[in-house]
Amino acid sequence: MPFKPLFLLLCLITLAACVQSPQAPQSSVLPEGVTLITQHTPADGETGIAYKKYQLDNGLTVILHVDDSDPLVHVDVTYHVGSAREELGKSGFAHFFEHMMFQGSRHVEDEQHFKMITEAGGNLNGTTNSDRTNYYQTVPANQLEKVLWLEADRMGFLLPAVTQQKFEVQRETVKNERAQRVDNQPYGLRSEKTAEALYPDGHPYSWPVIGYTEDLDRVNVDDLKAFFDRWYGPNNAVLTVGGDINEARTLTMIEKYFGSIPRGPEVEKMDKQPVTLTEDRYLTIEDNVHLPLLQVTLPTVHVRHEDEAPLDVLSDILGGGKNSLFYKNLVKDGYAVNAAVGHPCQELACQFQLIALAHPQRTANLSELKQRIDATLTEFEQRGVQPDDLTRVKASILSSTIFGLQSVSGKVSTLAINETFEGKPDRVQYDLARYRNVTAEDVMDVYHRYIKGKASVVLSIVPRGQTAMAAAKQNYSFSRPDVTVDSAEAPEWQSPQDQFDRSQVPGSGPAPLISLPEFWQSEFDNGMVLVGHSNDETPTVTLNLSLEGGPLLDSAEKAGLASMTAQMMNESTQHYSTEEIANELAKLGSSIGFSASGRYTQISVSSLTENLDETLRLLEEKLFNPAFLEQDFLRIKQQLLQSLQQQVKRPEALASRAVRWLLLGSESRLGLPDSGTLASIQALELEDIKSFYQRYYSPVMSKLVLVGDIQQEKALQSLDFLKQWQGPDYSLPQIANFAVEPQPRLFLVDHPGAAQAVLRIIKPDQPYDATAEQFRSKLMNFPLGGMFNSRINLNLREDKGYTYGASSAFVGGKTLGWFQAGASVKLENTGDALNEFLTEIDTYQQQGMTSEELSTLRLAYLQGEALDYETPGQKARFLRHLLTFDLPADYVREQQQIIRTIGLAELNQLSREKLETENMQIIVVGDKQKLLPQLQSLGREIEDLSLPL
Structure with a gap:
């Protein structure tokens, strides 16, 4: 659904209609201080979600949703504060506080929030946008009380735990995040610069959510405390709990932990603030890119304005996929590598965006592309x-x-966001109806009202030194207004008054019993193995067909052939043009996609159950009747060549290429990217595509996984065309040994102008196994670099402030595996960061893990299984894993027994054997001129590494 704005996407993808009771029902059994506000239940014949909405005396809104299909719960706390609530000169506070809220509170030690949720077998995170901040956890159902205790403690007891040291560490972490996600990424400044030009000075959306570095540098810890005191009270929050819960007990726990937290200052809703432009504003950014980008942005309305739905439909018609006019006029005709139109909406204002990545060989400058858009x-x-x-x-x-x-987290998130912005958790029926009611006249009306002839922000992003490629000469420049920023006074903290001891961590109830997904299996005479799981929770079907081989079947000279063949399978067939078959699928709400990576060609299908047979008819057409047209081939080839040149502008992509290149060698197909190189793609001809299809699109080594609302007998009947499929036999090539040399070296990939350095530390190891040494090595690595609270991450991120995140892992495939550690780090601290990496690995190698770390490992792995099989996608991945590695259905139980019984001696022996840094290679991607002096001090031989494009 590419046309949907982010705000409504969160709503529309998770719920359908529910019915609101005409008045709040009464209850005499609610805890004191808790009031039932509304109750919703699905109407007959409607898909929906049931929930109850309560309010505590301190203003906290509570929403409960019961879903006992899986033994898990999802807890979301959403605060109605985002970057739009910030002051000029103090940007980034809301996002800053997203980080600070994980740094401990009065009764929770620093970093213990992550540790407790990890040991509970759960996962957690937080997100911030312009309009709200939310924190969420998914845990086994028996861990609910602990999550509520944690969330209440940081809502009511954060301020006494905020220190100058924590403030400084998280300030550096946020700056590292900005460097990694914005400053060191091609096109990373696109949204920020567009907003500066689109919105007037002082508009709540005129500054970036992540903030300006200079604003982060000028504020102090008291400013941050004052921001928290103003916006993070219970009366500006929505607590939503969904899953396998007992409502009465959940309410009792919520009142216990949240009820005594004092109400915060009153919060008024912000006025909607759409904007208009009186003239076009042209901007140009010079960036480290290969493909010039043009973005035209027009201001429109605000979320859920009556014109929002027609504008969304308009954006889809113009640029929502292969049926769109942008695809026809820009992509298919070769003037752009990619092009799209969107209508992202926020609480206060929306934007209509027309975006195209120019094809340099067809588009001399972006003014030509602008003319084609017009x-x-x-x-x-x-x-x-x-x-x-x-x-x-x-x-x-x-x-x-x-x-x-399909997921509790999706339903809970939707309830939370709708309540936060609308005061009505269920807005899905309203949203569905307004899209159903959009007419052709509505779409034409909004086109004339907001798009035709209207002023816009026209942003050109061009390669450095090529400003002549811009759509027009820049006529607008943004300079941040001079503002006087007064430091705030630290607020006086008011402690909640409780009748219990908050310092006592709540215990856990009995661990839930977990059942592995039941499945049925068939094997066709043509060699295809089919595994299916029937589940009627939603009327959907997901199908994945894997043809073994994929890129392994390429030669090094024609690397990328499997990938390009898969792309061609997404194009025209003998009876449908690309646009026609895309149109048929879109009208069904279905998708069919071909891809090739690793050792497989993958065919993925999703469909509503009622449309499955028609979707499979289109799959049959695409699989057995590809047209392989010359014009499709030439277009895709040129797009791929341009994309490959763009990929090498991304430091992380260069690091990934270097890992494969060093481990597997320049002579091996595996040492090259799945998508190939410029030379190998240039060498491909259409006959190569046809030949690959005829030889390797065969069922003889295929595996089919089907999960959804369909029984075995009906599934086999619907899939009869695959049962009848006949194809040639073929064999897989022998996998070459590792090519990396044993002596330790440091390989430097020069990336001039990079804002950060990307580090990788690698060493060959064993391929995947489910219960033997490679599995045990992954257990051994967990405390070192396999979780947020790992030694590596706590050192480089939380202690030193060198990175946004650092990790390590044992990577294993069917035939090869390796150890890898890495991070993106501050340029000026690259040498320091590498020293810390090597020191942590050396220390762990020599001393091993502690008994406390082993306890955390056991708890995290054993309790986390409750989250593993919730959605059809998770069930499908589990079944696909069984087939890929030919595992018994209960291999998970054997893994659990190993986790329960494995001792420190065995794990620490593995660390001694596998983590000798003297046998590891180091890869650094960054600005050589700035990095070389730091790297020379490490005492390793440094070799320049030039990767093939």
């Missing part, structure tokens, strides 16, 4: 809205809504 808009005006346009959009919304019902 001509496309004129074509739309003359063409109008066609019946299939509306059918596609409405089918997509329905399908996405139903697929969104």
